[in-house]
Amino acid sequence: MKDTKESFVTEDGRHIGSVIMEMRNITLRFGGVVAITNASFDIREGEIRAIIGPNGAGKSSMLNVINGFYHPQEGEIWFRGKKRPSLRPYEIAEQGIARTFQNIALFKGMTTVENVMTGRQLMLKKNFLWQLLRIGPALDEEVVHRRRCEEIIDFLEIQAIRNSPVGSLPYGLQKRVELARALAMEPKLLLLDEPMAGMNVEEKEDMSRFILDVNDQYGTTIALIEHDMSVVMDLADRVVVLDYGKMLADGTPDEVQKNQAVIDAYLGVEH
Amino acid sequence: MDGLIYSILGDPFVQMWQMPDFFIQVIWEGFVSGILYALIALGFVLIFKASGIFNFAQGIMVVFSGLTLVGLHALGVPAFVALLMTIVVMYGLAFGIERLVLRNLVNQPDIILFMATIGLTNILIGGGQWIFGSETKSMITTELLIPTGSSVWEPGGGLVIFQHIDIAAAVIAALLIVSLALFFSKTKVGRALRAVADDHQASLSVGISLNQIWVITWFAAGIVALVAGIMWGARSDVSFSLQIIALKALPVLVLGGFTSVPGAIVGGLIIGVGEKLFEIYWGPLLGSGVEGWFAYVIALVFLLFRPQGLFGEKIIERV
Amino acid sequence: MFYREAGQFKTSYAEYLQALPLREDKVGIAIWLLLAVFYVPFFGLPGLEYTFAMNAIMIPVLIFTITALGLNILVGYTGQISLGTGAFMGVGAYACYKLTTYFPDVNIILIILASGFVSAAVGALFGLPSLRIKGFYLVVATLAAQFFLEWCFIRVEWLYNYNPSGAIEVPQREVFGIVVTGAAASPATRYLVVLGILIFLTIIAGNLVRGRIGRSWMMIRDMDIAAELIGVRPLRAKLSAFAVSSYYCGVSGALMVFLWLGAAEVESFDVNHSFLYLFMVIFGGLGSITGSYMGAAFIWTFPILLKELGKRVFDIDSIIMENVSLVAIGMLIVFILIKEPHGLARLWQLGKQKLRIWPFAH
Ligand SMILES: Nc1ncnc2c1ncn2[C@@H]1O[C@H](COP(=O)(O)OP(=O)(O)O)[C@@H](O)[C@H]1O
Ligand SMILES: [Mg+2]
Numbered sequence: 001m002k003d004t005k006e007s008f009v010t011e012d013g014r015h016i017g018s019v020i021m022e023m024r025n026i027t028l029r030f031g032g033v034v035a036i037t038n039a040s041f042d043i044r045e046g047e048i049r050a051i052i053g054p055n056g057a058g059k060s061s062m063l064n065v066i067n068g069f070y071h072p073q074e075g076e077i078w079f080r081g082k083k084r085p086s087l088r089p090y091e092i093a094e095q096g097i098a099r100t101f102q103n104i105a106l107f108k109g110m111t112t113v114e115n116v117m118t119g120r121q122l123m124l125k126k127n128f129l130w131q132l133l134r135i136g137p138a139l140d141e142e143v144v145h146r147r148r149c150e151e152i153i154d155f156l157e158i159q160a161i162r163n164s165p166v167g168s169l170p171y172g173l174q175k176r177v178e179l180a181r182a183l184a185m186e187p188k189l190l191l192l193d194e195p196m197a198g199m200n201v202e203e204k205e206d207m208s209r210f211i212l213d214v215n216d217q218y219g220t221t222i223a224l225i226e227h228d229m230s231v232v233m234d235l236a237d238r239v240v241v242l243d244y245g246k247m248l249a250d251g252t253p254d255e256v257q258k259n260q261a262v263i264d265a266y267l268g269v270e271h
Numbered sequence: 272m273d274g275l276i277y278s279i280l281g282d283p284f285v286q287m288w289q290m291p292d293f294f295i296q297v298i299w300e301g302f303v304s305g306i307l308y309a310l311i312a313l314g315f316v317l318i319f320k321a322s323g324i325f326n327f328a329q330g331i332m333v334v335f336s337g338l339t340l341v342g343l344h345a346l347g348v349p350a351f352v353a354l355l356m357t358i359v360v361m362y363g364l365a366f367g368i369e370r371l372v373l374r375n376l377v378n379q380p381d382i383i384l385f386m387a388t389i390g391l392t393n394i395l396i397g398g399g400q401w402i403f404g405s406e407t408k409s410m411i412t413t414e415l416l417i418p419t420g421s422s423v424w425e426p427g428g429g430l431v432i433f434q435h436i437d438i439a440a441a442v443i444a445a446l447l448i449v450s451l452a453l454f455f456s457k458t459k460v461g462r463a464l465r466a467v468a469d470d471h472q473a474s475l476s477v478g479i480s481l482n483q484i485w486v487i488t489w490f491a492a493g494i495v496a497l498v499a500g501i502m503w504g505a506r507s508d509v510s511f512s513l514q515i516i517a518l519k520a521l522p523v524l525v526l527g528g529f530t531s532v533p534g535a536i537v538g539g540l541i542i543g544v545g546e547k548l549f550e551i552y553w554g555p556l557l558g559s560g561v562e563g564w565f566a567y568v569i570a571l572v573f574l575l576f577r578p579q580g581l582f583g584e585k586i587i588e589r590v
Numbered sequence: 591m592f593y594r595e596a597g598q599f600k601t602s603y604a605e606y607l608q609a610l611p612l613r614e615d616k617v618g619i620a621i622w623l624l625l626a627v628f629y630v631p632f633f634g635l636p637g638l639e640y641t642f643a644m645n646a647i648m649i650p651v652l653i654f655t656i657t658a659l660g661l662n663i664l665v666g667y668t669g670q671i672s673l674g675t676g677a678f679m680g681v682g683a684y685a686c687y688k689l690t691t692y693f694p695d696v697n698i699i700l701i702i703l704a705s706g707f708v709s710a711a712v713g714a715l716f717g718l719p720s721l722r723i724k725g726f727y728l729v730v731a732t733l734a735a736q737f738f739l740e741w742c743f744i745r746v747e748w749l750y751n752y753n754p755s756g757a758i759e760v761p762q763r764e765v766f767g768i769v770v771t772g773a774a775a776s777p778a779t780r781y782l783v784v785l786g787i788l789i790f791l792t793i794i795a796g797n798l799v800r801g802r803i804g805r806s807w808m809m810i811r812d813m814d815i816a817a818e819l820i821g822v823r824p825l826r827a828k829l830s831a832f833a834v835s836s837y838y839c840g841v842s843g844a845l846m847v848f849l850w851l852g853a854a855e856v857e858s859f860d861v862n863h864s865f866l867y868l869f870m871v872i873f874g875g876l877g878s879i880t881g882s883y884m885g886a887a888f889i890w891t892f893p894i895l896l897k898e899l900g901k902r903v904f905d906i907d908s909i910i911m912e913n914v915s916l917v918a919i920g921m922l923i924v925f926i927l928i929k930e931p932h933g934l935a936r937l938w939q940l941g942k943q944k945l946r947i948w949p950f951a952h
Contacts, residue, residue, distance in 0.1 A: 067819055093821035107812035109877065110805075118809055122821040124802040128830075134797035142607060142801060185820065325726045375928040382671065383931050385726065386872050389865065390923030397916025405909065515861065518733065525730045558745040567734035574723050574731065588815055 007045070016237065017045030019078075020221060021066070021189060026075035028061055028245075035061040036072065037245045043189065048215055049223045050236035050253075054265075058245040059225045060102050063191045066223070067099055068092040094122060098187035100178040102194045102225075108167040112158060112177050113149060115166055119184025120145040149184055156180050156210060172203040176210075183214060190214070192224035196231060204231060211235060233257070241265075283552035292429025297551050298544055303437040303506075305543020306444045310499035311520035312527065312535035313448070314492035319529045321464055321488040322373070323381060327388040330517025331395045332493055336361055337500030337509040341411060342403035350414035361493030369485045377481075396511055405511065410504030412436065417505055440502040447498050448536065451491070460487060522570030528580030537581065542566045609796050626785060631778040644777035645850070646894060651887050652784045653845045658870040658882035659795050660838025665868070666876035667799055668831035669811030670720055674732035675839055675867045677739035680859030681709040682840025683847040684749045687758045691751060698763035698770055699783060702848060706841040712739070713836020720828045724814075736861050743856040757855045760848050771848045780849040787845065791838060796879055798834065807831050808877070869919060873926055875935030884934040889919065 007017040021043040028036040036058040043049045051059045064070040066077070068089040077084045079095065087095075098119070107115050123145060130138035153159055156176050161169060166177055175195060182190055195211070196204045208231055214220050226232050232239060232253060239256045241248040249259040256262055287294045315329045339360050343353035372391065376384055412419055418435035425431075455461040464484060503513060523542050527534025546565040554561045610616050634643030657679060664670050685708035689701045716735035720728055743749060750758045762772030769775045770783055798804050806827040809817035818824055847854040866889065874885020893915035900906035900914070930936050 069815070069819060089819045090821045090823050093819060099819060101816065105813050105816035107809055107816070109808055109812045114805070114808075118805055118817075118820060121802060121806060121809075126802070128803065131801045131803050132794045132797050134801055138801065139607070146607065181820070325729075372924055372928075379927070379931065381725070382669075383927050385671070386868075387924050387927045389868065390920045390927070393865075393869075393920030393923065394917050395920075397913040397918075397920060401910060401913035401917065405913070518861070521730045521733060525727055529726070560741055560745065564734060564737035564741050567730060567737050571719055571731050571734040574727055575719055578722050578724075578727065 010237065014046065014216070014237075015219070016047050019043065020045045020080050022078040023062075023065075024076040024078065026062075026065060026072045026077070028058070028065060028070055028072040035245050036065070036242075038075075039240075039242065039245070039247045040075075041240045041247065041250050043221060043223055044237075045221055046215070046219055047221060047237040048211070048235050049221075050232045050239045051223065051225045051242065052227070052229075052232055052239060052256075053242035053248075056244075057242040059242055060193055061245075062242070063099060063193055063223070063225065066092075066189075066191060067097050093185070096185075096188035097191065098182040098185040098189075099191035100175070100182050100193055100195055102197065104171075104174045104178055106166045106174055106178055106181070108165075111163050111165055112169075112180075113146075113153065113162050115177055116149040116152060116180045116184045117146065119181045120149065122185070149180075152180050152183050155213075156183075157206075172199050175199070175207070179207075179210065183218075183220075186218070187220060189221045189223065192222060194225050194227065196226060196228060204228065208235060229257075278556060279553070286552060290429070292426060292431050295426070295429075296431050297547050299431065299433065299437070301544035301547030302540060303440055303543070304547070305540040306441055307499055307503050307506075307539075308519055308523045308543050309536045309539025310444055310447070310495055310502070311517055312523040312539055313451075313532060314495035314499070315520055315524060316527075316530060316532055316535045317451075317488050317492045317495065322485055324373075324388065325381065325385045325529075326492070327385060328391040328395060329492060329496065330514055330520055331392045331399075332361075332364070332496035333500045333503065333517055334509065334511055334513045335364075335395045335399045335500075336493065336497040337410065337504045337513075338399045338403050338408070340497070340501065341408045341504070341509050344411045344414065345403075345408075350411050353411075354415065357497060358494065361497055362490050365486050365489035365493055368489055369482055373485055374482060396514070400511065407508045407510040407512075408504075409508055410501060412505040415501065417501075434506075436502075436505050440506070443498060443502065447495065448532075451495075451532075454491075464488060519566050522566040524580070525570040525574055526581055528582045531580070531582035534580060534582035542569070545569060607800070609800070623789075627782075631781055641777060644781055647891055649777065649781050649784055649850050650846075651890050652781070652788050653842050653850055654867070654870060654890055655883050655886040656788055656791055656838055656842035656845065657867050658874060658886040659791060659879065660835045660842065661867050662871045662874075662877065662879075662882045663795065663799070663807070663838065664831055664835035665871055666878065666881070667804060667811060668807040668828065668835075670717075670828065670831065671726070671729050671868075672732040672835075673729055673861065673864045673868065674716065674735035674739070676859040676861060676863035677736045678709050678713050678836045678839040679843025679846060679863075680739060680743055680856070681712045681836075682706055682843035683854060683859070684743065684758065685709060685840065686844035686848060687751075687760075688749065690761065690763065694761070694763075697765055698848065699765060699787070702787070702841060702844045705844045706837040709840025709843065710833040710837040713839070714829045714833040717829050717832025717836075720832065721825050733861070736864060740856055740860060743859065755855075757853050758847060759853045760851075773852065775849070784845055784849055787841065791841065792879065795838070799879070803827075803830060811877075869923060872923060873933055875933030876931075878933070878935035880938065881933050881935030884938070888934065892919065892922075 007015065009015055019042045022040075023042070024040050026036055026039045027034070039058075039062070051062060053059050061070060065072050068087050068091070071086050107118060110118070124141055126138040126141050130136070134142075150162075153162055156179060158173065158176055158180065161173060161177075166174060169177065179192070179195065182192075192211070196207050199207065211222060211224070212235065215222055224235070226235075236253055238251060239253050240250050241256055241259075241262050243265045248265055249256050249262050251259070311330055311333055314332065315326055318324055318326045318329070336357055340353055340357045343356055344350055348356065368391065372387055373384075376387055417439050420435045422433045422435065422438075423430060424433065453461075455465055464487065500509070503516075507513075519542065520539075523535060523538040525538075526541060527536070527538030546562050546569075549565050550559070550562045610619060630644075630648060634640040635647065638647070657675065661672065661675050664672050682705045685705035686702055689705055690696070690698060693701065712735075716732065719731045723731055744756065750756060753759070760771050762774055763770055768779055770779060799807070806817070806822045807830075809820070809822050810824060810827045810831075814824060817827070843859070846858070851858065870885035870889045871882065872885070873889055874883065875881025893912065896915045896918065897908050897911040900911035901908060926933055
């Protein structure tokens, strides 16, 4: 991977842009526990960036820092060329960052399509008065966005469960609905926290395909956490390795796999 | 304006200073009602710790037990036999609740269980009034050999009156708390209960089923309710209007934290003393009756700054 | 058997997003409406004496349906438990009383609808803590509202125009020459006014819960953290729920005093009433508009019918029957929570589904 700020095209013809998010010297503490220590890395527009590391390494915490659920004690976050002030999560959602969760966080009282529709909340603009009348522009708006949601549902091949309450769906499908909900936000940057955890091989393949398609078709930048190294090797353009909150390595999948520190600390244990 | 500030920040303290005997009396009264609040809150904490259930019916259990005791005595049962029978009734209640309600609601969301305890409240009120009648009754204080006289203390020419009932209430409450503490730390069942409070799997390794644990905790909460019912009944009367006062255990819990026994006690005393002081010294500024809401508003303000209560652990949210 | 989804093709999403997508549901509602508008005001309820049917059953049931709708928005749709409903109704009632004192010539129906806004403001104020306080802790916050407001209804004499009895007494008011409030108002008039307001508020509630705002409520209810990470502003969502909910409660409180009781004191708004309304919502179905109707109707009429039954058939004292019905309602609440935590509305829905696929078993 080139080190320049300019955009370029990868060997397989994908368009990688300039840096859109940069984490500089992030340190995050919970009381005495240091979850992340002085970590720095960047994410380029259009790339698939993987974050790997053993359990408790601080990966989820890193995503939580990116989307504003946790606020690091030290460090700076640069987003689209500007230093980002401390913001509430909903403000960060407004900036176009969406995510899925390690432990599924769907809205259990709603159906699949309703869950996906929640991803469009920020795009529904009609005010309270229109909402209570629910005619004309308010209804049109609802219809337009509803249609988009149906497209996403088709894209992820979950039409069959469109009107099922999500609570009763199998785990793999719930993960997919969560992805659909995040996609419905049409994010610039999509954060995926272990999207394939607990899935069988087939489901993993499906999910990998969806992730690649999303990246390909919508040009969405993706940062994902994943344990399965073969999946990471297939998907990721670059990989960050965390261990006990510290950065061990940062580079292409090949580079990372050859890195001695990584082999000792992480790959050595896993394989 | 100055006059208002003085009457809020100056005058009450001057009064306290000038009439120390009255001040002590107010504190004592507050202390005793605080103990009773603490007792109700304690029964609540027992259940919440063991099963995570917000038992709204705890306050009603206080009234129900008191009513059962008095009602049985009115039927001609000797006082102490009636007391024993009431204990049996409270056990039956715990058993019935576990069998008919809790067992069928395991793994339901907390809010559902909470609402079930509100339903339970209705059943206990209706049932209690149905069986024992809805008129106000007086507690069988002397029959239970609870002292009823009073002692006078004259510090520096002043006058403070201590009702013996109140002293007895304080002593009995203290004994109850000590014996509960001993029960939890010294007996096998008690330790199992503590284990289950920390980790539901743990109970299985101790060899006690979750269902048994629930019966035991609800029974323990019932005993605490009975003691509170007797003491409260002795101070005023036994009637379902007590239910409103029993609700004050909720702000006490908020102050103390839902899972902390010391929290329930300290919270109870703070609320008890605080609301008496407020009623007596600041109440006249607002018109009387502020006792009715003071506890809740204090709890509310307190919550805004410390949502987990005095002794509760900090709530950490994760995703 | 006529209840079939098949064959009704939706040609557009707009149709799909209707409140009642099925033709059978539309017909059903139309029949209920026709009965409510053209039968009940003239004949009451079959088998019951007319004024009893109107004053003891129909009018209060409709009013409490509004309350239940409001409370359901807060508890069922937004997941914030409240035990302050009684007091919020009181705010609406006292606000209505003050407003009509100052503006005696303004249409009383407008005043009733306006007094809901006062209660909405108070509700939002007491909803503020919900931002930091969650779950059972919030119950305590709403109890603070309940008891503080109750105290105000007694101590702030201005609220009841310094009436020595401490009660508010409803003056006579006319709309287009028809007496609507006060002793001279006919049950049919009062009933129709309440019905009109109920229908209006039901449509609004239905619109809100199906759109952006209702979704933000349910997101907060189901998983508030995820909601915030998706872009819902918790403050806005919760306060709007408190405000809308309290608006409904306020309007129903005003209706309760002005079109039903005729006079009221603080007892009409006490915490026991708050429990009653919560029961309506639980029993009818959390997060369901139909459930609010069913819950209000059931919880209100059940004790009355039980009492009548006891009196007429078994000759049992009405005080005993009151206790019996307390026990029965408590048991029914526990029972429904065990059998179907989503209440009567869900049972009704399941029943309809069975009907839809009849005679095929699955
Ligand atoms: N909200 C929190 N409060 C306290 N400690 C936390 C919190 N979130 C994460 N941690 C701690 O930070 C560390 C990193 O956790 P996490 O980011 O979830 O790891 P990973 O996702 O890499 O498995 C762990 O030690 C975890 O216990
Ligand atoms: Mg993680």
